[in-house]
Structures are given as structure tokens and as C-alpha cells.
Amino acid sequence: MTDPVCIAKGAEAEVFVSSFLGRASIIKKRSPKRYRAGELDYQLRSSRTKNEARLMKEARRAGVRTPMIYDIDLAECSITMEEIKGTKVKDRLDSDPGSAAEICIAIGAAVARLHNSGICHGDLTTSNMIITDDGTICLIDLSMGKTKAELEDIGVDVRLLERAFTSAHPDLSEAFSALMDSYLSIKKDPNSVLRKVEEIKNRGRYT
Ligand SMILES: Nc1ncnc2c1ncn2[C@@H]1O[C@H](COP(=O)(O)OP(=O)(O)O)[C@@H](O)[C@H]1O
Ligand SMILES: [Mg+2]
Numbered sequence: 436m437t438d439p440v441c442i443a444k445g446a447e448a449e450v451f452v453s454s455f456l457g458r459a460s461i462i463k464k465r466s467p468k469r470y471r472a473g474e475l476d477y478q479l480r481s482s483r484t485k486n487e488a489r490l491m492k493e494a495r496r497a498g499v500r501t502p503m504i505y506d507i508d509l510a511e512c513s514i515t516m517e518e519i520k521g522t523k524v525k526d527r528l529d530s531d532p533g534s535a536a537e538i539c540i541a542i543g544a545a546v547a548r549l550h551n552s553g554i555c556h557g558d559l560t561t562s563n564m565i566i567t568d569d570g571t572i573c574l575i576d577l578s579m580g581k582t583k584a585e586l587e588d589i590g591v592d593v594r595l596l597e598r599a600f601t602s603a604h605p606d607l608s609e610a611f612s613a614l615m616d617s618y619l620s621i622k623k624d625p626n627s628v629l630r631k632v633e634e635i636k637n638r639g640r641y642t
Contacts, residue, residue: 494549
């Protein structure tokens with residue numbers, strides 16, 4: 436195994452590139468947090484690690500591209516997974532806004548397939564999606580996701596995605612409309628999602 440190189444350090448986890456049995460891989464490791472008491476800290480890190488791996492598998496079953504899992508180490512709270520070769524969707528939309536409509540149609544389809552299988556992502560932003568060289572959207576960072584998602588969870592997913600777009604890509608409102616058209620054309624019972632999203636927006640206005 437080559438020495439892992441850290442490529443991202445977030446509030447929750449550190450991400451390393453490495454190799455696993457000769458394959459390019461990513462290790463996502465949740466390190467202990469000093470501000471949390473020992474046992475609670477471990478419970479949180481290990482349950483998020485388990486949930487993330489479970490959700491990646493369930494999403495793939497639903498026909499949504501996610502990294503293959505190579506190994507899970509619950510003592511270390513780390514997941515070793517396939518390295519997805521491609522570009523973060525956030526970076527692609529910034530560098531090549533001309534391709535935004537096409538990318539957004541693919542995002543809408545991927546999210547609709549996920550939701551049609553009763554799965555919500557929990558943190559849908561363009562930083563948690565990688566576009567591969569063949570244009571496939573791969574979803575990552577699913578630790579906040581749920582299976583058996585209720586309409587509320589699905590509405591929140593859509594609303595968060597909309598907010599992520601408005602803040603990260605303020606000039607791409609037309610592309611976001613294309614995303615929603617694509618999503619609604621595939622999502623089962625699309626009108627109930629639209630109503631739920633409106634309700635969530637209205638709630639936000641008065642609280
Ligand atoms: N399987 C993967 N293949 C390629 N890059 C990845 C993979 N997983 C994570 N990354 C990279 O690491 C970054 C952080 O990973 P992420 O799972 O989103 O962690 P965080 O919870 O810190 O946001 C991603 O934005 C992406 O650039
Ligand atoms: Mg992330």
C-alpha cells in the first residue's frame with residue numbers, strides 16, 4: 436500500500452488517496468473530536484461511518500452511481516472506497532458553465548432515482564457530486580442520508596439542493612430549472628414533492 440495522501444479535511448472527516456489491492460482508492464476517516472466525550476464521540480463516528488457505507492450500497496442498488504466500498508474499519512471509523520476519477524460538479528459548473536444544462540439534467544435524473552427508491556441523501560450540494568469523464572453523476576458523502584425516507588426528507592433534500600445552487604451557482608438559475616424539470620419527469624408522484632418543497636419554503640419565511 437502506498438502512503439495515504441490527505442486531499443480534504445472537513446469538520447467531520449479527513450479524506451486520503453491511497454491504493455487498495457492495486458486499485459486507486461479513497462480513505463475517509465472520522466478522527467476523534469476532543470470536544471466530545473469519549474464514548475459518545477465514538478458512537479457518533481462509528482454510526483456515521485456505518486450509515487455512510489450502507490447508504491452508498493443502497494443508492495447503488497437504486498441505480499445511482501456511488502463509489503464501490505472496498506473495506507470498512509469500525510475501530511478506526513474509516514471507509515476505504517473506489518476513487519472516482521472525474522471532477523467535482525461544483526468545479527465543473529464554475530469552469531464550464533456552458534455545460535451546466537446537460538449536467539443538471541443528469542443530476543435531476545440521479546436524484547429522482549434515489550428518491551424513487553425511498554432514499555434521501557441528506558447533504559445534496561454540488562461539492563458532494565463527482566462527474567466522471569463519461570458524464571455520469573456519482574454521489575458521495577452520504578453519511579446524513581436515510582433509507583425509508585418520508586416525503587418530508589425528500590422535500591428537504593430538494594430544498595437544500597436548491598439553496599446549494601442559489602448560493603454556489605447564482606448565475607445558473609436556468610440550469611437549476613432544467614434540473615427540476617428532469618427530476619420531476621422521473622420522480623413518482625412529483626406534485627406531492629412540489630407541494631412539500633413549497634411548504635418547507637413557507638415555513639422558513641415565518642421562523
Ligand atoms: N470516492 C471518491 N472519489 C474521489 N474523490 C473523493 C471521493 N470521496 C471523497 N472525495 C473527495 O474528497 C472530498 C471530501 O469528501 P466528502 O465525502 O464530501 O467529505 P466531507 O464530509 O468532509 O465533505 C470530496 O469533495 C471529493 O473531492
Ligand atoms: Mg462533502
